[in-house]
Amino acid sequence: MQDHETNPPPGAETRRSGEVLLEARGITKQFGDVRANDDVSLVLRAGEIHALLGENGAGKSTLVKILYGALEPNAGTLHWRGAPVRISSPAEARALGIGMVFQHFSLFEALTVAENIALALPGGTPLRDLAKRIRSVSQDYGLALDPDAIVADLPVGIRQRIEIVRCLLQEPKLIIMDEPTSVLTPQEADQLFLTLERLTAEGCAILYISHRLEEVKRICHHATIMRHGKVVMECDPAQETAGSLARLMVGSAVHDLKRGAQVAESAPRLELRGLSAPPDGPFSVALQDIDLSVKGGEVVAIAGIAGNGQGELFDLLSGERRAQDSGAIVIDGTASGHLGITHRRRQGCGFVPEERLGHGAVPGLRLSENIVLTRHGTGDGLVRGGMLDMGLARRMEQRIKSNFDVRMSHDDPEARALSGGNLQKFVIGRELDRTPGVLVVNQPTWGVDAGAAALIRQELIDLSRQGSAVLVISQDLDEIFEVADRIAVISRGHLSPAEPAVQLTRERIGLLMGGLEEGQGKAHHAA
Amino acid sequence: MRLELEKRAEHSRTMAVLSPLLALLLTLVSGAIMFALLGQDPVRALYTFFIEPLTASWSLQELVVKAAPLILIAVGLAVCYLSNTWNIGAEGQFTFGAIAGSLLPIMVPGFETPLTLPLMLLMGIAGGMLWGAIPAFLKIRFGANEILTSLMLVYVAQLFLDWLVRGPWRDPEGFNFPESRLFSDAAILQPLADGRMHVGALFALLAVIAMSVILMKTLKGFEVRVLGQAPRAGQFAGFSRNKMVLFAFLLSGGLAGLAGISEVSGSINQLTPVISPGYGFTAIIVAFLGRLNPIGIFIAGFLLALSYLGGEAAQVSLGLSDKTTRVFQGMLLFYVLACDTLILYRIRLTRTFAPSGKEA
Incomplete structure (x- = not known):
């Protein structure tokens, strides 16, 4: 393992000044011959929506799994509110106040909303009290949910709300969201953005993974861009264009498609x-x-x-x-x-x-x-x-x-x-x-x-x-x-x-x- | 420090060859420990079990006699397992093939022509196919689990045989022993040498060659592999899963039936209540030990045949129970399946990450 550098990548100085919640320093993770994360550092602040950008295989998922305790890094350290921590399981991450909303839902289709949420919480809460809490929290954040509905009957957008509400019930300080809008209609996505704004206003930090650049420009305060396992750039996405962000992700200009003329109509x-x-x-x-x-x-x-x-x-x-x-x-x-x-x-x-x-x-x-x-x-x-x-x-x-x-x-x-x-x-x-x-x-x-x-x-x-x-x-x-x-x-x-x-x-x-x-x-x- | 299994990008060709050898080695080591615990000298016991049977002409012939049905059945089973169809009932198809093939020499003992033997063999194959078609039909039509149905049909076939030789097919001149009449010369597979080795061994050789060609070179063999590894992709290729289930059961049933009638016609020369020392089950081990590859199965068939002879030798010269054979076969299958993990995974020793230090 090489020595860890502390030089901030270009662009790191343009930041909001919230309290630093979670800091990753020099994270390295090796899978066989592939270095999925190579000396990655990341600072997540309260009240900030932080975009994590990169192509498939850039190492985003690996990094997120390490932050959420699902993977152990080969080198590097994590600091929660300034103190070094070891997060060796998702349960420990949740105990610290880190929640995660997954891209692929982990819901039991045959169970009700409340039952699904109860499964993720520490035992002991009666289902009826839980249903009450679900109602109040979901209403509070504009994510209306019926706790008694069967998941199989619900459209995808509502299923995602379950995941988010499940996460919110644990009162997290940091929420990690993996491609949350990939299954939403534009209208549903707008609704989600309102919820995210409300959460950051309350001092929550959000790590937002997406490759929809327009949406990152619109809602994120800060972006970290990864390529081939390394952080190549930090920036304020509002200052960038979708094209410049794409170039940073890919490492070269993405060519526009040549449409050509449509040929004469045929049968x-x-x-x-x-x-x-x-x-x-x-x-x-x-x-x-x-x-x-x-x-x-x-x-x-x-x-x-x-x-x-x-x-x-x-x-x-x-x-x-x-x-x-x-x-x-x-x-x-x-x-x-x-x-x-x-x-x-x-x-x-x-x-x-x-x-x-x-x-x-x-x-x-x-x-x-x-x-x-x-x-x-x-x-x-x-x-x-x-x-x-x-x-x-x-x-x-x-x-x-x-x-x-x-x-x-x-x-x-x-x-x-x-x-x-x-x-x-x-x-x-x-x-x-x-x-x-x-x-x-x-x-x-x-x-x-x-x-x-x-x-x-x-x-x-x-x-x-x-x-x-x-x-x-x-x-x-x-x-x-x-x-x-x-x-x-x-x-x-x-x-x-x-x-x-x-x-x-x-x-x-x-x-x-x-x-x-x-x-x-x-x-x-x-x- | 801890051991981790790490997935390989592709399967390892080296380990595919080494895995059965490693399994064999582990079996021998475990066997030596078992013999030592039983109070035997492990070296002498292993010698008696695995080397001594190879030192005499008669026992080498016996080895071929035992290996032939194992190989014949196992190449059929390999097609089943490669296509992800789980025929566990080869023992039943073997038995029913033997019964069907024995119809002629027992019911029509006077029918002695050059056609007798070929007809018997064909009827044996048909009997095995019929017995194999039952679980295939139940799976296709009702979705019944073929592992259970094919296994249960083994006991039906065995009890049917038992009833036949104690009842309707009992030899009228047999002093009330539960045995059928002896087959006439026209109904007996000819010996290949001056001992017990008979023409059935050639069937096994032919089956190995034919199946090698089918699996490696033909579209049918390709279909077997695709449907076995990725049923959805098989559907995408236009292959039918149901037809494959039927094909695999008919093929393996037919080969097991051929093994059954060859054993009865070539070695026993009559029907008795028990006609197999578990060939149909041991062939499952042969198929896996041989990597589901006909050539590998050819080698593995001899190895498992040796375990039968070794078990007999251990009984005679060391006074050990004949269950020793079963223990060895069981250990071998266990180790083969365990070692197969190494084909797609490699073992790594990783040092545990210390949270305070930066260097791992």
Whole structure:
């Protein structure tokens, strides 16, 4: 371990002057050959919303886990209100007054709100008293919650409130929030920001992890930017532009996408006509009467908050689940709802699912074998008389690797050895390599660093400009506005009509995400 | 100081080969300790158990006779386990294959043609497939756990055999012993040498070669691996999980049935209440010890066959219980599974972090 430096990084002097709550000095954490945190120092002050910025893999999660006691650093010290402390478990962190709201909720769907919260608190509080406290605290902070509601019935935005209220009940001095707005509509996010302001006014400190730069600029007082495990910069985000913050995160300028002219309108290549499907599990979403048409030469995006039927729609589009009515899915004029995925691939379709490992690729198989996974039936000559031609698969792997800039430490590794961004480039490259006539991609750049994301988005646009129909399902509005010619919004299994992207505002999409036009007045949480 | 298991980026090829050897070594060490506790000289006991059976021609032949059914069953089971289908009932499929294959020589003893033996073998395979199809059907249709159903069917098959040889199929000239009539010459697999070794050993060899090709070179083998490792990705590739369950059970059941009829036709020459020293269960250990790889299974089959012979030798010359064999087999499986952890993880000795000091 090298000696620890105490020189503040550039920009550290422009600070609010609240009391220092938690200070991390020289935190280093090693995982195998990777140094996830390298001499990281961080000062969190009362009354301050402190943004922690960085790409995937920059070391944010590791740092946060160390602050919350879930990981032990190899070197470095933590100081709480000036005194050195050792936080060796989340319980100890909570005892100090550190609370955390996780990106992925840890709630039991079959239990009520109050029961879920009771599970996280030290035992002994009668459920009825707790319900009373939940009501008063949640009302106090404008986070209305019904303690008796069953979690499974609640929309995602409300579920996050449970996590926040659960955290607030422990009266924390410091709250760590991991990508809190990634599952919220713009309106729900605004509500959250009001709560955060109120908390900081009361002297609470907030460590806010996000890669939504506009929102960081808007609400955060101070930002620490990490890259490759190190702190590269501290700054006041209000003084920066989203572009300058992105440059600091990525370490180089992110190129703007070239949209190119849309080619002349062609016939619809992928059509959904009144596609409906019952839920296929207890927590799955029913799809209701979905109409959509994607023409050759255009990119259509489906926006929506996670869990509103995107996964179910993808499974029906790919043929992993067959549609009840074969005419509900029409590919290049052929009714295909009853056809399986291999058949649809032969019709010229390519599919990229949301989950890379375990769905789009088999973690323990080599990349060349993962090529066989989706291309064994597409007439590429990989299978002859039941026998595999692995030599050809390896040549295809080489081609995809160089065409799509897939970086790997040695030749033809197992899929699990690739980083998220590189694996995604491979999984998308594997389909683009056959120039599919119809491409359906679910969350194309989820968890992918900015450089790889830009490359992937450009490839999607380019494919459509060659005359293919591209359907992108995404939660990321920035991405949708970058790539889409037309946008539809999915909300609880309903799909809004696709409208030209230039005519849509974020506000309107936010309202649609909240279920504004589902009809039947179900839009109770959109207000 | 503490030990930590650290995940490797990819699986380690070296450890995949070393793990079974390490397991074998640990088994021998534990065995030596066990012998010492039993008051035996560990070196002499291990020699009797593992080396002595290899020193005579008759016992080497016996080794092949015992290894053949183990290998035959285990290559089928490997396909099951690779595809994440848990057939624990090979012993039952072995038994039912033996019963089905014995229909001809017992019910129609006068049918002695060159066709007799091939028909018996085919019926044995069909019997094993039928017995394997039951848990497959129950899993596909009702989602019943195949571990339980296939295991329970072992006892059904064994009791059925017991009833047959004590009842309808008892040899009328057998002095009331619970045994079927002896098979005629046309119904017996020919010996390969002058001892007990018979043609069944060739079936095992053929199965190893065929399964190597299928698993390594064909789309079917690829399908087996994909569905076993990532069912969701298998679905994405257009492979059917249900068809795979049926395929795996039919294949492993058929091979176990072939092993069953070969054992009866080649070694026992009649049906008796007990026709197997637990080959179907021991083959599970063989499959895992052989890394679910046909070549590995070939080697592991001989090793486990040796544990049977060693157990007999230990009984005769050391006066130890024949349960010693089971103990050795159990320890071996335990250590194999434990050592397999090292294929995806490495052990690291980490120094505990001291909160006051900056240097770890």
